[in-house]
Amino acid sequence: MTDQNDTPPHALIMGLLSDEDERSDIAALRLVRQFANRCTSILINDQNFSANGGRALGQLTRAESRRQHLLSLAEKLDMELDVIVAEMRDSLEKLRSSAKNDLVILNQPAQALDRQTFVFRRMERALIELPNPVLYAPSGAASKNREIIVLSSAADSQVVSVTDRLAKSGGQIVNYQISSLSDVSHPDSELRLKLQSDSPDLIVVDAGDLPQPEKPYSRLAAVLNIPVLVVSERQ
Secondary structure (H helix, E strand, O other): OOOOOOOOOOEEEEEOOOOOOOOHHHHHHHHHHOOOEEEEEEEOOOOOOOOOOHHHHHHHHHHHHHHHHHHHHHOOOOEEEEEEEEOOHHHHHHHHHOOOOOOOEEEEOHHHHHHHOHHHHHHHHHHHHOOOOOOEEOOOOOOOOOOOEEEOOOOOOHHHHHHHHHHHOOOEEEEEEHHHHHHHOOOOOOOHHHHHHOOOOEEEEEEEOOOOOOOOHHHHHHOOOOOOOEEOOOO
């Protein structure tokens, strides 16, 4: 996820304007610090306000309040952050025009019902089609150790440079075959129960050989409460 000069990439945090969860915001910003120094938060307007009168004013007020709150959190974490509030179409256009080595972070709602909305599902589908590395951030992840779980099909896959850099910062890498993803996805599997008990710092998935449809990364991150970083061969 770095260029030839090893310059930290830019990160894009994708979230919903309606999802006002400080714990989730802080968790996403802290995740950014592991990968990048510069960050843009794109808040998708998923609220149904009328185009006139007091409700439109209420929308602007909430957007500005959310923006200022995020900037305040970033300042406390000593991070450089820009905040953009945009409609779905403009948000996805911004996402697709980003440099392919930019890290994209999905800051997903804590509530399962909020993750079933049309807007959130559309954002999930857009992320799967990107060439960028995508980090699915659970709400308020709290790891117990510095272990990094890698699910990959080969030792020389695209995840090597990512995990090597994380290991230099103190993380211990544990490798599994990419076929283990199906075990992690099964609620009663031994590997899944182990991950839930150990709470590793990160799960890295080499998605190059996986079929495109029905990739459960967002759901896994939410259920396991562990960040899931997906790197594909298109990167």
